[in-house]
Amino acid sequence: MGLLGPVRDDPQSAQRPGFTKENFHIDWDTRTVTCPNGITSPPWKPALGDGHRRLSVLFPRRACRECDDRMKCGGNVDGKGRHILLLPEAQQKIQTHVWRDQKTSNWQQRYAIRAGCEATVSETVHAHGLRHCLYRGLAKTHVQHVLTAAGTNIVRLSECFPPGTTPTSPPRPRTHFQRLCQRLTA
Ligand code: SF4
Structure with a gap:
């Protein structure tokens, strides 16, 4: 089973609604991109984004300016051609596949298991x-993990009750x- 994780939405999608x-x-093969309105871009150019390799796609300004959907296309208000940055091919294919897959109920059920952990x-x-080991050696590190897990459970349990209250517990046997004292004094 492969690593299961969601592709995050465009962080600026609220300001740039519409086509993603x-x-x-x-x-x-042709190194081009076709938009939802059927306009095909010129071949993309290599670029850098956040210091990483990207592919820069720029649609013809004239086509975008005349497009009725330009407001749905990244909030294109200034009349420029739509600009898109793609990842290198292998990464972009994975991203596109996961983006489609994560909308299915099957994917969401599988991811719910991981989300809880x-x-x-x-x-x-x-x-x-x-994240940091306090000790050297696997045995001591294991002890650290167990104690941290136990502490996490205690913190979580303490949050189940309002401050100042204690959980009701059965009387101690x-x-x-x-019992001996009770028998002797009976
Ligand atoms: S604005 Fe440009 S890229 Fe966007 S849908 Fe219209 S023509 Fe296509």
């Missing part, structure tokens, strides 16, 4: 410092000594 990169058709792993790493 996934709505465009990519032709890897992720919250616990994140809590132990960020709140309880599990009498000890042998108490």
Whole structure:
């Protein structure tokens, strides 16, 4: 089974609603992209994005300016051609595949299993410092992990009750000594 994880939405999608990169058709042979309105871009050019290799796609300005859907196309208000950055081919194919797959109920059911674990792993790493070993050697590191897990459970249990309250618990059974005293004084 492969690693299962979601592709995040465009962080600026709220400001740029409408067609996203996934709505465009990519032709890897001709190095062009076709938009939802059937306009095909000139061949893309290599570029850098955040210091990483990217493919820069720029649609013809004239076609975008005359397009009725330009407001749905990244909020294109300034009349420029739509610009898209693609990942290198292998990564982009994975991203496109996952983007489609993650909308299916089958994918969401599988990811729900991981999502539950992720919250616990994140809590132990960020709140309880599990990223760093305090000891040398696997045996001691294992002890650290077990103690951190136990501590995480205690913290979580303590959050189940309002502050200042204690959970109700059954009375403790009498000890042998108490039972002996009871018998002698009866
Ligand atoms: S704005 Fe340009 S890229 Fe976007 S749909 Fe219209 S023609 Fe295509």
